[in-house]
Amino acid sequence: MLQQLIADTATGLQQIAEHELPLLQQPADWQSKYRLLMQLGKQLPALPEKMRQTEYLVRGCESRAWLLHYQEPVSGKHYFVLDSEARIVKGLLAIMLCFVNGKTGAELAELDLSRHFDALNLRPYLSQSRGNGLTMMLQRIQSTIKA
């Protein structure tokens, strides 16, 4: 089940990296930006209801999100499946995953996500605010790979 989700996620992310990320960088009106973000989210598989369990829950103050994790034993690469009940947040999580998925612990430690978000004009979404699901998710990713 998790394997299938990871595979679907990988397919979605490849799509996104090839087609949508470049679009996000182009100047567009704000409406298109959000339409695109929601589009992105749709390319990630939805977590089946029975897998939306408390142990996978990452709680922002305003919407719930879920994180599942798998580390490939040989390569040591980390794979995540993320979902959110809010569509825009899910799109942002998809972008986050583009930079995170399939990386080793060492690569992740080096990763400067805010630089990438900056480049996409999405910096504000990575702020300190606890209410913000994205920051919580980033922290959860970091603590997951350390565990």
Next chain:
Amino acid sequence: MLQQLIADTATGLQQIAEHELPLLQQPADWQSKYRLLMQLGKQLPALPEKMRQTEYLVRGCESRAWLLHYQEPVSGKHYFVLDSEARIVKGLLAIMLCFVNGKTGAELAELDLSRHFDALNLRPYLSQSRGNGLTMMLQRIQSTIKA
């Protein structure tokens, strides 16, 4: 014992009202004012150690004072014996007593002590500060006569 203290207090207060209060009103340097205040305090009897009991204690944050009370059954007049371990406070208490002792409940309810203290340039000592023994004493007097 209390009767004796009340009698001694009365004698002291009469002295004060006649001789010292007028002096306080005259312009004098601040040193003389305080010398006079301490002088006043000396004219009140000291509470014997064994009467310095918790039930009579009025606690400012900085010095302890004591209040004993007697109401004359026929006239209804109130008499107080006050003492303080600080000399200047004791002088101020003496002045307070000049306006308070031997008055009926009705008279005391009408009493505007701050006007009298104003007239003697002693207003600051009747401020709200809880740390100030004088305000505490005034409150204690008021609650005593109500009880």
Next chain:
Amino acid sequence: MSSFDALAFRQFFPFFNNNPDWVYLDTAATSQKPQQVIDAELAFYQRQNSNVHRGAHQLSQHATAAFEAARDKVQQFLNAASRSEIIFTSGTTAAFNQLAFGLMDTVLKPGDRILISALEHHANIVPWQLHCQSHGVQLDVIPLDPQLMPDLDVYQQLLALKPKIVSLTQVSNALGHILPIGSMLQAAKAAGAITIVDGAQGVSWQVPDVQLWPVDFYCFSGHKLYGPTGIGVLYGKQRYLEQLKPLLGGGEMISDVSFQRSSFAALPARLEAGTPNIAGAIGLAAAIDFIRQFDARQINQYKGELLQQFAAGLSQIPGLRPLTRVEQSAGIVSLQLAGEHPNDLAMLLNEQKIAVRAGSHCAMPLFAALQLPGAVRFAFAPYNLPAEVDVTLQALAAATEILR
């Protein structure tokens, strides 16, 4: 039309000059501050700053006088019988924690009941939970009726269980609904309960007369009443305050300390341990002075007009489903967009510089009862303008367009 001059009112708040592109509809979270409140704190620090109560010296006496004058101001504001019934806390949350901790063992015994409503903020839920279980006290909840108000029939039934405490919010922070607090308190009193009102949202709607209302405790926060953060008020009737076990021990709240035991000082000191938020209390007093310059009835009428205008506009936008019944709201409209998560709507409004909140607004049990993931909350204040309502409606239309 209300004769209240909102434009003139708004001028007192420097925030708006500094944020001209924003529509601030988050006053239920915290209100903006008029310049005179800011100035009061500033002047204290620049001129008077000194610690209170302990001072032989005149600077401290002046600071103490200013701090105690703030207490007198709150006393007058609530019409409390005595100044020692006003306890300064760090906010509503701290006040409720003092209550929950302080009533256990003294007033509340094992088997006793506490009654709250389904509309309560976490501040009126979690403190009870922290102590109820270990003390064997039961927390009962008045459910909602179809109007999303406390179900008064069930309330009567729950009162028949003789709760020791009835603790109700005056105004729901999540929906804006104004509870029929007068009659509910009366019923609670008739049932022999001690009554508590959470005035965090309500105090800016209607200031209680605590001698007329059958209310034993009343709590509010300065920062939601045009005042500073870090200051709040716990009002209590003297005889009930005296029964509270102090939550905080330390300087000023004791009359005598030895290593064996300590004895407590008289009220209000007994419940105010440590150096208080002196500047905060002075700022709160300035906020009370500020708001008392205006006619509360006119302000409420004006807010009602904003709500009407907003509600009329909402009905033109397909898919929007207000949870709030505007005619029973103190200034808030909470709504849902059919099939959408409130967070998406709020983010699209934020992009258009409309400051609103999405989520469960620290009232999770309410949304659990409604089976909703939360709502988007629009909180109107007298400094909001009809033009801002229009801008907000346009932004909502644009946002729903994108989400469709």
Next chain:
Amino acid sequence: MSSFDALAFRQFFPFFNNNPDWVYLDTAATSQKPQQVIDAELAFYQRQNSNVHRGAHQLSQHATAAFEAARDKVQQFLNAASRSEIIFTSGTTAAFNQLAFGLMDTVLKPGDRILISALEHHANIVPWQLHCQSHGVQLDVIPLDPQLMPDLDVYQQLLALKPKIVSLTQVSNALGHILPIGSMLQAAKAAGAITIVDGAQGVSWQVPDVQLWPVDFYCFSGHKLYGPTGIGVLYGKQRYLEQLKPLLGGGEMISDVSFQRSSFAALPARLEAGTPNIAGAIGLAAAIDFIRQFDARQINQYKGELLQQFAAGLSQIPGLRPLTRVEQSAGIVSLQLAGEHPNDLAMLLNEQKIAVRAGSHCAMPLFAALQLPGAVRFAFAPYNLPAEVDVTLQALAAATEILR
């Protein structure tokens, strides 16, 4: 001579321009505030004001960022291992109450012991007393040695009783004495205790490196460190903070609330219920920025020079008996006038516009041990000037003259 420029330092504090006739020697009660601290609060209210944490909107995100940046600032200041080890409280007193309440049942079991010193402020006595008895926990006290410092031999004996907690003040607020905190903490750790330091007076003397010091909890108040009232810090090592039962329940500190039960959020939120003192935290961060511009060693050397000058002058005035041993003081001199009540001396100094405190300085057990009704406390800060020391000495001479 210290190369510290006190006159330049003093210029940052508007209080002195507004009170040119006063000599302020009451910094141990509360410090004056530099303009930049006042400005930081002002700017927050005028520009950024919004509630934190809950916001979808950008204003709230900015406020949250500023508030959390204040936490980062405190983390750097104390060199804490993680930002979640920094809990904002309303002050030192609130921090100690969180500790005393929070350690009971979790860390402290019936029969356990807590060890404090005879020099503690009520904030490190009364909160323990509030909970010790009902939990069967014993409070032990390290007595004084002839230098009015904790008796280290007895300390070793008391440590042999294996206290679970050793809670010590870094600097005595009543005498100014600097405890040998490094070695005392080490001994406590060697005995297996959890260590707590009351830094209310000490933090302006020496900022701890909480990773180098064997300290598990450290508390201080903003208002004694050039910051605002109503804000303080509870630092704790993560694993110990996690064991604390929250003293306050409410919004933000829970991750999930139902009417049946609530679960707590992660640190630091778990111990910060309700709307925090946002402006206060931002003001405290500004105070830390302010004080870090200066060289602490130079400041302490300068304060030492003021103390020497003062002590030399005192020895010329008959009847004065310092309790403080100046060479072990962080800036305070407490003294007695033979046969006189300290209140009389303080009133006569007040008349001469010297702001000092008289009394037991919220350290009643200390003065009970000394069998004294209190003392007059002169607390020097780096904004005090040698000329003020002279004026104070003259005023003292005049006062003793009157009392003779």
